[in-house]
Amino acid sequence: MLSKLDDYMRFNESALNLREKRQTVLASNIANADTPNYKARDIDFSSAMKAAVEKASPTAAASMKTTAARHFPNPPSDGGLLADGTPLLYRGVVQGAVDGNTVDMDVERNQFADNAVRYEASLTMINAQIKGMMNALQSGN
Numbered sequence: 156m157l158s159k160l161d162d163y164m165r166f167n168e169s170a171l172n173l174r175e176k177r178q179t180v181l182a183s184n185i186a187n188a189d190t191p192n193y194k195a196r197d198i199d200f201s202s203a204m205k206a207a208v209e210k211a212s213p214t215a216a217a218s219m220k221t222t223a224a225r226h227f228p229n230p231p232s233d234g235g236l237l238a239d240g241t242p243l244l245y246r247g248v249v250q251g252a253v254d255g256n257t258v259d260m261d262v263e264r265n266q267f268a269d270n271a272v273r274y275e276a277s278l279t280m281i282n283a284q285i286k287g288m289m290n291a292l293q294s295g296n
Contacts (some may be wrong), residue, residue: 173204182267184258192254193256195245195259196243197266202242
């Protein structure tokens with residue numbers, strides 16, 4: 156029982172950590188909007204979350220099987236790694252600039268706001284679940 160609770164909390168912790176890292180990357184894109192030859196980067200949240208779940212719980216990863224090679228496509232172009240090994244990807248160019256900068260402020264602002272809302276929603280959900288567990292423990296007395 157306790158290990159399932161720990162796995163559940165670890166999953167949520169991983170999700171929040173990835174959201175935080177993505178927010179940092181998006182903020183860096185916005186900060187470098189006027190830097191010549193700067194290439195906008197992002198984190199593939201789904202792939203990074205899958206890798207975090209596999210790292211935290213190898214048995215969960217072992218249960219996944221593919222029936223065709225195209226089910227899990229290779230990630231797009233490599234943009235380096237964060238300190239913890241999370242892959243950074245170059246964002247596709249929407250409209251290139253003369254100076255080689257690929258930051259589109261509309262896209263970055265949209266992604267930044269979306270990620271912030273999802274982070275807050277995750278926190279709200281975790282808080283509600285913890286309160287529910289606390290209520291269950293207190294009413295059991």
